[in-house]
Amino acid sequence: MMSGFCRTPFKYQIMKKITLILVTLFVFGCKPTEKAVETKLNYQSQVAVKGDWQVTDVSYANSDYIKVSLFDLGNTKCFVNSTWHFISNNNKGSMKINDYSCAYESDITWYINQNNEMVIKFLNGTKSKKVTTGYVVQYVPINENKFQLIEQADVLNKTQDIVLTFERI
Structure with missing residues (x-):
């Protein structure tokens, strides 16, 4: 009974880290792209x-x-x-x-x-x-x-x- 209890928080921490990584990738991956303006002068x-x-x-x-x-x-x-x-x-x-x-x-x-x-x-x-x-x-x-x-x-x-x-x- 005790061993099942110990695994749940560990799984929860792993899922929490995976979720955090996915959210981070989503936020930075979906960042709107802006056209960079060329700064070298003519x-x-x-x-x-x-x-x-x-x-x-x-x-x-x-x-x-x-x-x-x-x-x-x-x-x-x-x-x-x-x-x-x-x-x-x-x-x-x-x-x-x-x-x-x-x-x-x-x-x-x-x-x-x-x-x-x-x-x-x-x-x-x-x-x-x-x-x-x-x-x-x-x-x-x-x-x-x-x-x-x-x-x-x-x-x-x-x-x-x-x-x-x-x-x-």
Whole structure:
């Protein structure tokens, strides 16, 4: 009678350890994967973007009928005629939405990586190291006076490209 009693706690401890191991594997195995952003810089593209730019067009499918927020700042139409200043040697700059109905201004940090992605953080008066969120958009050079940024957004449950066209001013 006594020997059966001693085995039960031992089996319980083994089952407890196995359960703990399985739960640990499940938690770490099911951890959501995030796309790592390339941090190696594309210096040539960064120097090409240096200077003052204006957004001359924002386009996406059905843009005349559907309103989409861009960079969580406002309607895409607000960005037309916005001005952007990029400083390439320290990856800082600023942007200003000039539309009076959705006026906005912020300092930014930015860089273009080896995958031709521009990584942008809007600082809103905060030091860049304290801003933990930002945006990764595709950088498409057209010529020395024109480039595009393409952000993918959910529009009516479909992923669409929102294209911002920049021209040097």
